[in-house]
Amino acid sequence: MSxxxxxxxxxxxxxxxxxxxxxxxxxxxxxGLTMPVDDPATGETLCxxxxxxxxxxxxxxxAAEDAQEKWAATAPRARSEILRRAYxxxxxxxxxxxxxxxxxxxxxxxxxxxxxxYAAEFFRWFSExxxxxxxxxxxxxxxxxxxxxxxxxxGPCLLITPWNFPLAMGTRKIGPAIAAGCTMVLKPAPQTxxxxxxxxxxxxxxxxxxxxxxxxxxxxxxxxxxxxxxxGQIRKLSFxxxxxxxRTLLAQCAPAVVRTSMELGGNAPFIVFDDADLDVxxxxxxxxxxxxxxxxxxxxxxFFVHRSVAAEFADRLARRMGALEVGPGSRPGVDVGPLIxxxxxxxxxxxxxxxxxxxxxxxxxxxxxxxxGCFYPPTVLTGVDTASRLxxxxxFGPVAAILTFDDEDEVVATANATEWGLVGYVFTxxxxxxxxxSERLEVGMVGLNTGLVSNPAAxxxxxxxxxxGREGGRVGxxxxxxxxxxxxxx
Numbered sequence: 001m002s003x004x005x006x007x008x009x010x011x012x013x014x015x016x017x018x019x020x021x022x023x024x025x026x027x028x029x030x031x032g033l034t035m036p037v038d039d040p041a042t043g044e045t046l047c048x049x050x051x052x053x054x055x056x057x058x059x060x061x062x063a064a065e066d067a068q069e070k071w072a073a074t075a076p077r078a079r080s081e082i083l084r085r086a087y088x089x090x091x092x093x094x095x096x097x098x099x100x101x102x103x104x105x106x107x108x109x110x111x112x113x114x115x116x117x118y119a120a121e122f123f124r125w126f127s128e129x130x131x132x133x134x135x136x137x138x139x140x141x142x143x144x145x146x147x148x149x150x151x152x153x154x155g156p157c158l159l160i161t162p163w164n165f166p167l168a169m170g171t172r173k174i175g176p177a178i179a180a181g182c183t184m185v186l187k188p189a190p191q192t193x194x195x196x197x198x199x200x201x202x203x204x205x206x207x208x209x210x211x212x213x214x215x216x217x218x219x220x221x222x223x224x225x226x227x228x229x230x231x232g233q234i235r236k237l238s239f240x241x242x243x244x245x246x247r248t249l250l251a252q253c254a255p256a257v258v259r260t261s262m263e264l265g266g267n268a269p270f271i272v273f274d275d276a277d278l279d280v281x282x283x284x285x286x287x288x289x290x291x292x293x294x295x296x297x298x299x300x301x302x303f304f305v306h307r308s309v310a311a312e313f314a315d316r317l318a319r320r321m322g323a324l325e326v327g328p329g330s331r332p333g334v335d336v337g338p339l340i341x342x343x344x345x346x347x348x349x350x351x352x353x354x355x356x357x358x359x360x361x362x363x364x365x366x367x368x369x370x371x372x373g374c375f376y377p378p379t380v381l382t383g384v385d386t387a388s389r390l391x392x393x394x395x396f397g398p399v400a401a402i403l404t405f406d407d408e409d410e411v412v413a414t415a416n417a418t419e420w421g422l423v424g425y426v427f428t429x430x431x432x433x434x435x436x437x438s439e440r441l442e443v444g445m446v447g448l449n450t451g452l453v454s455n456p457a458a459x460x461x462x463x464x465x466x467x468x469g470r471e472g473g474r475v476g477x478x479x480x481x482x483x484x485x486x487x488x489x490x
Contacts, residue, residue: 006098038191039106040373041327041330057225064211068155071181076131076181077131080130082208083179102329103330106337108335109330124456149485157234157480160221160225163189164296172471182480183214188217230256237262264297270301274306278312281427287451290324293398298445298454306405306406319364324336345376360382360384362380377398426448456472457472460476
């Protein structure tokens, strides 16, 4: 049952097209094929949406190609105003979009509404960046030529978004592409296509011309995506998802030398020093671990706590985690919704079982509840062995694994001993240590005495196998622009 301020999921579902969005029109997939969208809180099917074939993917790419030249020539202010109108529409419909997200991926309504506001901010940010694309003019050092430098859209883009933030990951990619003058084919995750379809409707209403955005929902990603990347027409791939899939896509991009930006997996260390304010550290841990039920690439994965404060920190965190209410995200008062599907829950179960078999102690949670849905309780483990699988695997669930350390060099070495490098969290009141740790951690982002790093105004991305490029911030639009240099004789 929805809270009074949110519309019923069924009512919102009825307003969203279940078809492909290509060249400004809604159409069935080839052969009329459809795929189910399930509610992870019940396991029941919410609806069926179009299941695109490779032919549908090619049709979407052709629409993007046809629209590219005219869209690139559109005035920056016109592109900006479309994004601004879409920003306002998302805010107006935040409750409905929240109900949609909760239905298809499970997060509590309040958190889903927060995502809607976060998603809208990407459109506002890039509406402002659209009119600030600059270039340059200079005389060359030898005095014989002038240099004219301009920025041009990279061309048709393929955008692949994940299921965990279905609305925000769409706007984080679509926003800069629109601002830069690029056309797009968007392939959302098969678990959460409805938010992307709703977003396409909003952009259409905001005045986005046909063919600029094309949305292809499919359960056959490999069959649909690979031909688009290898054919030479797609000039840019922006992908958010697992490192394993990212490696495959990079290989597919190589033949046509497709430009890529990738936001991949994470294995975030959360480091609490002996001088940390434990109230702040526990609050930061709740934010970094429990946002989106732990299903976030930025989620704290490995908790390293100084031995002198480890027991107190673990006890406080266990009490906070244990007090959270687990249930369907649409139910009032629920703090923790279901995981995305049974495979996701089984992964968490296996990781916890492995840690316990290696000697970890369960302070709270640790067992799967009976009944329908993909629920898993908030769990705190202490005494975790460094050989445990969850130390080298992205958990993507509400599990905090706590280890102890004694000195800075030790914890830096352990924190950096991973192929990933997206984000790290550091809690200390000593300024020099805070700056030193920020420099030494091999990550693209650091949360210093905070558990939240995501912000549309900041460059989001990692190092090592956590990805390539940055999304958001002043540099976010650069991923969709090329430099062009023109030599002009004096």
